[in-house]
Amino acid sequence: xxxxxxxxxxxxxxxxxxxxQGFAQVEVTGEISRLTHPSSGHLYFTIKDAHAxxxxxxxxxAATRLKTKPKDGQAYVxxxxxxxxxxxxxxxxxxxxxxxxxxxxxxxxxxxxxxAFAQAGWFDAAHKKSIPALPxxxxxxxxxxxxxxxxxxxxxxxxxxxxxxxxxxxxVQGEAAPTSxxxxxxxxxxxxxxxxxxxxxxxxxxxxxxxxxxxxxxIKAVFESKIPVISGIGHEIDTTLTDLAxxxxxxxxxxxxEMACPSRETLRPQVQRLAKQLQQAIxxxxxxxxxxxxxxxxxxxxLLREQLQQKHSLIRHLKAALQQHEPNQxxxxxxxxxxxxxxxxxxxxxxxxxxxxPRLNQxxxxxxxxxxxQLQDKKQQWQKRHEQLFAMNxxxxxxxxxxxxxxxxxxxxxxxxxxxxxxxxxxHFHDGVAQTKVVTIxxxx
Numbered sequence: 200x201x202x203x204x205x206x207x208x209x210x211x212x213x214x215x216x217x218x219x220q221g222f223a224q225v226e227v228t229g230e231i232s233r234l235t236h237p238s239s240g241h242l243y244f245t246i247k248d249a250h251a252x253x254x255x256x257x258x259x260x261a262a263t264r265l266k267t268k269p270k271d272g273q274a275y276v277x278x279x280x281x282x283x284x285x286x287x288x289x290x291x292x293x294x295x296x297x298x299x300x301x302x303x304x305x306x307x308x309x310x311x312x313x314x315a316f317a318q319a320g321w322f323d324a325a326h327k328k329s330i331p332a333l334p335x336x337x338x339x340x341x342x343x344x345x346x347x348x349x350x351x352x353x354x355x356x357x358x359x360x361x362x363x364x365x366x367x368x369x370x371v372q373g374e375a376a377p378t379s380x381x382x383x384x385x386x387x388x389x390x391x392x393x394x395x396x397x398x399x400x401x402x403x404x405x406x407x408x409x410x411x412x413x414x415x416x417x418i419k420a421v422f423e424s425k426i427p428v429i430s431g432i433g434h435e436i437d438t439t440l441t442d443l444a445x446x447x448x449x450x451x452x453x454x455x456x457e458m459a460c461p462s463r464e465t466l467r468p469q470v471q472r473l474a475k476q477l478q479q480a481i482x483x484x485x486x487x488x489x490x491x492x493x494x495x496x497x498x499x500x501x502l503l504r505e506q507l508q509q510k511h512s513l514i515r516h517l518k519a520a521l522q523q524h525e526p527n528q529x530x531x532x533x534x535x536x537x538x539x540x541x542x543x544x545x546x547x548x549x550x551x552x553x554x555x556x557p558r559l560n561q562x563x564x565x566x567x568x569x570x571x572x573q574l575q576d577k578k579q580q581w582q583k584r585h586e587q588l589f590a591m592n593x594x595x596x597x598x599x600x601x602x603x604x605x606x607x608x609x610x611x612x613x614x615x616x617x618x619x620x621x622x623x624x625x626x627h628f629h630d631g632v633a634q635t636k637v638v639t640i641x642x643x644x
Contacts, residue, residue: 208285215283218290222281225292227253228300230274244269246277246292254291255279266436267297267405274300298406305406309413313440316415321422322443328427330447331395334460336363338387338394338426340380343368347400347431347452354456359463365394371401376411381420388425396459397424399441400431400452412439421445431455513609514632521593530585537577544570597629615640 205213229246236242240259245252255277257265269275278296283289316322337355341348343366355364369383370376380399387394399421401409411417412432421428421444430445431452442448449455548570593603604612605625612624622637 207288211283211285211288215285218281218283224278225280226276226278227292228274228276229253231269231271234269234271242269242294244271254289255294256291257294257297261295265297267299269297276300305410309440312413312415313443316418316440316444321418326422328446330427330429330459332461333359333466334395335361336365336392336394337459338365338367338390338397340367340369340383340387340397340399341401341452342371345371345400345402347371347402350402350451350453351398351400351431351456354453355460357462357464358460359466362460365390372404372408372411374411377414377416380411381416384417384420384424384428394426397426397428398431398452398455398459399428399445400455401433402452403434403437409433409437409439412441417441418444429455429459510632513605516609517605517627530588533581533584537581540577594629597627603627615642 234244242257279294367383369379427446429447431449435450626633
């Protein structure tokens with residue numbers, strides 16, 4: 200029994216078991232040839248090098264998840280397992296992942312740079328700049344011919360019409376790309392009219408296509424930019440070190456444009472709400488202004504009443520002072536003295552007559568003459584005094600066209616030397632008071 204030969208099926212089954220268990224996880228490097236895309240969605244091709252070849256397949260479910268789409272004649276690193284197809288007795292590599300040659304090395308370098316840049320603080324959240332809610336000016340760093348630029352412009356066309364766009368063109372792939380991108384960022388930062396935000400965008404591609412965005416030159420330029428940067432590089436599944444350094448990372452170029460500025464449809468209710476708030480604010484401002492004017496008016500009226508009362512008090516004081524020098528008052532005083540002296544004289548005369556009646560007759564004539572002479576002298580003195588007092592009466596002086604000048608404190612101004620330019624003066628006329636201001640002062644020589 201033990202020496203009975205194996206059937207083809209049994210031998211194939213044993214080979215299948217050994218092959219599939221022994222090569223359950225395989226990585227192989229080679230070049231693709233004879234790539235086919237049947238309607239089933241599977242991919243069939245041959246992996247070869249200079250001396251050998253092996254059949255390979257990517258099942259449809261795995262094909263939809265491939266980050267790298269294989270091309271004929273290109274070399275890749277294939278990951279998968281060996282499987283034996285029993286009806287033909289042939290084996291093939293069932294591929295689950297395809298990476299370009301060198302992708303493993305690039306992944307390791309990516310992690311090394313990521314750690315180094317993180318230690319330098321280039322990814323710290325504390326350094327992230329906020330994106331303005333409603334920018335007026337957007338700068339775009341990308342290739343002028345890139346599809347990403349067209350996608351961004353398409354999105355921004357739905358934004359407010361005031362929005363301005365400035366393209367700072369650059370290379371987005373290849374060895375010269377890092378310096379070109381950094382220069383484009385610096386160029387926007389040096390504009391007199393700087394953008395409010397920068398969109399750094401590029402369409403999708405392989406890890407090699409996007410590798411320039413892991414370069415230190417670009418990372419540092421993004422970190423040092425005074426203008427906030429939104430990165431939109433590749434597809435949602437692509438992540439570069441530039442994305443980590445940017446202030447905001449968008450999934451795609453179009454998404455970056457959407458994040459940079461809200462659309463007109465989004466802004467319309469906000470604008471209406473702001474307009475309503477502005478109208479309310481204006482109304483409140485007008486109310487506050489009216490109340491303020493009302494309070495100011497009351498204050499001015501109160502001050503005017505106080506000043507008017509002060510002026511009235513000053514006038515009463517001046518009137519009282521003038522009354523002391525009023526001629527009629529002085530005349531009455533002199534007349535009273537005159538009548539008193541007259542009565543005293545008459546009393547003295549009567550007394551003298553009684554005592555000296557004998558001599559009175561003798562000197563009566565002389566006394567009468569003397570009395571009349573004295574009376575005449577007194578009348579002349581009184582008349583002279585009356586004329587002097589009449590001349591001193593301010594009311595009569597004022598009626599002749601003169602005016603009495605006082606300062607704001609009621610002090611009489613008697614000399615131009617006491618005046619200064621812009622002094623406010625009160626001019627007292629016989630029938631009222633006027634207020635004036637000193638314009639010029641000219642001293643008489």
